[in-house]
Amino acid sequence: MTQLWPAPVAAGPVRATVPVPGSKSITNRALVLAALADGPSTLRGPLRSRDTELMAAALRSLGTAVRDGAEGAWLVEPGELRAPASVDCGLAGTVMRFLPPLAALADGTVSFDGDPHARKRPLDTVLDALRELGADITGDSLPFELRGTGSLPGGQVTIDASASSQFVSGLLLSAPRFEQGVTVVHDGPPVPSLPHIDMTVAMLREAGVDVDDQRPNIWQVSPGPIRALDLDVEPDLSNATPFLAAAAATAGEVTVPGWPSATTQAGDAFRDILTAMGAEVALHAGGLTATGPERLLPVDVDLHEVGELAPTVAALAALADGPSRLHGIAHLRGHETDRLAALEREITGLGGDVEQTADGLLIRPRPLRGGTWHTYADHRMATAGAILGLRVPGVEVEDVATTRKTIPDFPGMWSAMLEPVA
Numbered sequence: 001m002t003q004l005w006p007a008p009v010a011a012g013p014v015r016a017t018v019p020v021p022g023s024k025s026i027t028n029r030a031l032v033l034a035a036l037a038d039g040p041s042t043l044r045g046p047l048r049s050r051d052t053e054l055m056a057a058a059l060r061s062l063g064t065a066v067r068d069g070a071e072g073a074w075l076v077e078p079g080e081l082r083a084p085a086s087v088d089c090g091l092a093g094t095v096m097r098f099l100p101p102l103a104a105l106a107d108g109t110v111s112f113d114g115d116p117h118a119r120k121r122p123l124d125t126v127l128d129a130l131r132e133l134g135a136d137i138t139g140d141s142l143p144f145e146l147r148g149t150g151s152l153p154g155g156q157v158t159i160d161a162s163a164s165s166q167f168v169s170g171l172l173l174s175a176p177r178f179e180q181g182v183t184v185v186h187d188g189p190p191v192p193s194l195p196h197i198d199m200t201v202a203m204l205r206e207a208g209v210d211v212d213d214q215r216p217n218i219w220q221v222s223p224g225p226i227r228a229l230d231l232d233v234e235p236d237l238s239n240a241t242p243f244l245a246a247a248a249a250t251a252g253e254v255t256v257p258g259w260p261s262a263t264t265q266a267g268d269a270f271r272d273i274l275t276a277m278g279a280e281v282a283l284h285a286g287g288l289t290a291t292g293p294e295r296l297l298p299v300d301v302d303l304h305e306v307g308e309l310a311p312t313v314a315a316l317a318a319l320a321d322g323p324s325r326l327h328g329i330a331h332l333r334g335h336e337t338d339r340l341a342a343l344e345r346e347i348t349g350l351g352g353d354v355e356q357t358a359d360g361l362l363i364r365p366r367p368l369r370g371g372t373w374h375t376y377a378d379h380r381m382a383t384a385g386a387i388l389g390l391r392v393p394g395v396e397v398e399d400v401a402t403t404r405k406t407i408p409d410f411p412g413m414w415s416a417m418l419e420p421v422a
């Protein structure tokens with residue numbers, strides 16, 4: 001029997017300050033770079049949740065020491081890459097796309113597997129690219145085996161990264177340790193989530209690696225050492241969006257402390273989306289404060305660069321004052337679940353009117369009723385259900401624990417947010 005979480009209804013405008021844990025994208029990039037670096041690294045404020053714990057466990061099995069430091073920090077000491085090893089990717093795109101290039105540097109066999117749905121997420125592009133760069137791999141998706149020889153020639157490879165930016169990021173992150181580095185050329189429809197590739201490039205450069213990204217769709221990483229990291233991880237701005245959305249949905253006011261004034265996180269774009277929906281958004285020394293409007297405005301928004309935000313935006317759109325159009329997100333069909341189908345089915349199931357288009361969703365708000373909100377093992381489906389539940393009595397979210405993928409205690413944070421301010 002699937003566990004159902006009764007999503008709490010907001011008694012009035014939500015007013016809260018919500019500290020949000022560290023960024024998944026920064027943490028998992030930092031772990032990979034630290035494992036390949038020239039000395040021990042310190043990551044302060046990393047995300048400690050399923051996706052990042054899986055990354056840490058995989059790196060440990062490959063010979064890297066990842067230990068606990070003070071206040072939840074991670075101390076990473078690189079070791080010689082060891083095999084045989086096995087990697088559980090869970091449902092983490094970052095683990096399944098970032099680790100095969102690193103594992104290709106181990107001397108021996110590394111086996112990869114993951115959750116049932118992870119076996120369906122696109123991966124062949126990365127594995128084909130690695131084969132072209134000199135790796136010996138059996139299979140095109142999870143599960144597969146990689147037989148490393150302790151080094152990889154590297155060089156130039158042309159891929160179609162239109163299904164996921166992570167194909168590019170994964171190849172770039174380990175490339176300083178390939179004999180010739182790498183030149184990744186994208187050939188195909190536009191790459192989604194480009195800010196995530198920019199984050200990869202910025203973190204490589206921060207670690208002293210030479211990266212040339214001057215030409216569109218071409219990224220070149222020179223071989224060379226990766227400098228050890230000493231890093232304060234920013235809060236996860238994408239994970240902050242359901243909490244800010246609570247303010248938008250209830251004419252409330254929510255502050256997320258520590259919102260960076262400059263960042264490589266794609267989730268920063270949520271500020272503009274909230275503004276377009278009629279909220280007031282203020283970035284100040286204490287963080288980011290969103291104040292919700294009396295009536296939410298509909299939006300016509302291209303989410304190609306920030307597909308991660310689509311479930312939050314869709315939930316808000318279902319509560320808005322008119323029809324919204326979300327587009328540029330065909331690639332969400334290959335995320336944790338087919339997110340376009342899942343959002344269409346679940347919002348429609350509560351009485352809404354949602355239609356899939358070739359690359360997005362048309363959402364026409366209707367009065368909604370309670371019901372079971374299925375989540376398909378997708379953390380962001382669960383948080384989208386919680387947002388709707390603030391305004392719609394009787395929404396029951398299936399398997400809310402799936403939020404542990406990127407938030408260690410979402411139900412606890414959500415309840416704390418809804419407690420009346422003393």
Ligand SMILES: O=C(O)C1=C[C@@H](OP(=O)(O)O)[C@@H](O)[C@H](O)C1
Nearest residue numbers: 025164165166192193196307308
């Ligand atoms: O590199 C990253 O950290 C991520 C890149 C994006 O992937 P896609 O390009 O597959 O959308 C994003 O949606 C994902 O949540 C995290």
Ligand SMILES: C=C(OP(=O)(O)O)C(=O)O
Nearest residue numbers: 091092093094308335336
């Ligand atoms: C697409 C996402 O995750 P992943 O890193 O597993 O691709 C996400 O977090 O929205």
